[in-house]
Amino acid sequence: MTTEAAIRVQGIQKSFKDLHVLRGVDFDVAAGTIFALLGSNGAGKTTLVRILSTLAKADAGTATVHGLDVAANPGEVREAISLTGQFAAVDEVLTGRENLMLIARLRHLKNPGAIADELLDRFSLTEAGGRKAATYSGGMRRRLDIAMSLIGNPPIIFLDEPTTGLDPQARIEVWQTVKKLADAGTTVLLTTQYLDEAEQLADRIAILHKGTIIQNGTLSELKQLLPAATVEYVEKQPTLEEVFLTLVGDTGETDTDDADRADSAAKAGKESR
């Protein structure tokens, strides 16, 4: 790699008592790319993300984030990153805009209102900005969560299972958000247990299994690991996901907006009667 890696992980080990979760993990993430860490439940993805985001200490090995050693410079690392966990950190009692302003204030930034409005616009939440987050669909909530983590413009963002628990449409909304982030130059390390998520998003995919990275490459590199399948005369059946998205529409619209539309359609019907 010619350019300095945005994230460099070398020989990271971590155990919980007798449980050796990470047994020497190595990889680099190039700046401005999306890197997917793929692994089953319990593989150690969150443990690694916690180490890289300075929330936990490795037993051995080194990691640098934005050129800074996570063990030696945790404070500076935290200024260069944001972390969005599996469980949305949104305050449901506040509106979307208030949630964003709260974080901007906590980060001592000027013009929290302007920062909130810019992010609402960027994440297609302007209309919903004045509503309590409790009324948001799963996809809107996760988008707000990611928007909150971007306040202060960190160059590197960690997304720990960003779409676990979301329905297919909401997943696509989050994917679009993540792609836009990377297009704007942010380095994204995401963890996932979904193969299609890695396939859709990642420039590189690393598979964490039994404590080490057993494969690391681009999607086409990984696909070359298996021989091409010989196909006989069989019709290609659509996948369930394709059927579902065709039936319900893949427009990025939210449940709540649909409900609003149904509501106003019902009202319009009443008025014309």
Ligand SMILES: Nc1ncnc2c1ncn2[C@@H]1O[C@H](COP(=O)(O)OP(=O)(O)O)[C@@H](O)[C@H]1O
């Ligand atoms: N603080 C902890 N104490 C003890 N065991 C833990 C702790 N954190 C994680 N583990 C264990 O380490 C393994 C990896 O967990 P985790 O990193 O959360 O996996 P993943 O995010 O890939 O699902 C699991 O077996 C989990 O139970």
Ligand SMILES: [Mg+2]
């Ligand atoms: Mg996890």
